Amino acid sequence: MWELAFIARDYAARRQAIFEDIDRKDGPMWSHIYAVCIETVKGLERRIDEWGRAPAPTEPAPTPTQPRERLSQPLRANDVSAPRHVAKTSLVANTVAQLVTSPGRTPAQDWAPVIKRKAGQVADQVLTRQQREAVQPEALRGYLGTLSLRIMALPVVGPVFQQSFGRRLAKAVLGSPYAETSVYINAAYALSRLAVHSLTEDRYGNVQRDVPTIIRTFTTVIRKLETFRDGFPTHWTDLSQNRQCPEVSEVLNALKDGLAALVEAFGPYSGDLRLSRADMRLAREASQRPQEQRQPEMQQAG
Incomplete structure (x- = not known):
């Protein structure tokens, strides 16, 4: 693309060779x-x-046609090698029996409701109302959010975790992991300049058949890109709130310049x-760049 852009700009002989090939x-x-x-x-x-x-749903993995051979026999209730059944005389004995007969279940699942109820009773007796409100999930999320914002504001650690508007927009528009702008800029430049030079250098008129598609494509891409950029959300970690993306702006300007030359x-x-x-x-509307604000001229003091 880089070499093609140079040919479209500076080398009339090679442009003519392209048109006549x-x-x-x-x-x-x-x-x-x-x-x-x-x-x-x-x-x-x-x-x-x-x-x-x-993302498109992936196809499920094919099921095996034949069942796999069992490597070990299932545990039987009357197996002599299995631990003997313990009488349920205490909570500990009950827990041990459940661990043996139901390996997939843990004591925490049985004790969780009891522990949660006891913890609530203790909290009501020990903590004050203000302290109980402070440990509620909503309050904890607020504390974590404040702590996260403080970490993001650190000059050394913050930029590593911040997802800036420009970085996210460049990734969405130009692709990842490498958002290379020169490919799109040179493609737009070469295509538009070769089409313009074809007016005087293309003796066979092959280029003019594609000019309407080029103009419509540039117009559609510019309008979609501007709409997408204006509506792109800002991430909560972006403390600067800067909605500038130099990479996308360069590509957009290249498309606008190429479309303006074609029009x-x-x-x-x-x-x-x-x-x-x-x-x-x-x-014509898509090819127009926003007018830059003029700096106020210096006035001599009276």
Whole structure:
């Protein structure tokens, strides 16, 4: 993509060679370049559409056709090797008997209701009302939340655990584990500049058939990306609340610049390209960058 972007910008002879290479067995060279670049741009839209969806259910593992051979015999009630049944004369004896005859059950499961009831009675007798309210689950969650925020605010430990808006948005749009922006920027640049140069360098007119799809694709991806960015939630660990993502902004600006060049070059031929007025209007709106706020000029004191 990086080399292709250089060719689209600086090397007219190699651009013309791409346009004139039409005798390949598997199709013209332009068709291959167009397919790779447009699929790269559409990858942004595909990730946006798939974000937040539940993963597809995996197929269950096939069950074995034949049962496995038993390695040991099941424990019998009258087995001489098994511990003898102890008379239930005490709570301890009862517990031991249950452990032997029901290995899957623990004493904690039997004692849990009793312990919970006794603990509640002790807490009511020892703790005051304020202390009992302090140990309630809601209060404990509030304490843990405050402690977590204090840890996040530490300059050394905090950045490790904070999930910033920019990092999460870049991962959602550009993919993981490596959110590489240059691939998408160069793909958008190469595709748009090759299409613009085809007006004077493509003698066979192969490129113009794909120009409407390029314009519509750029328009759709830009609008979806802006909507997704504006509605993307901020994580509770992001203490800065900064909704800036330089990586996504760079890709978005590259798409806008490429679309603006296409609209300017092919605007007079939109009717011949079967582009409706609505297509061109949406493309112009999507290609516009937000106007930067001008800094106030310095005024001489009177």
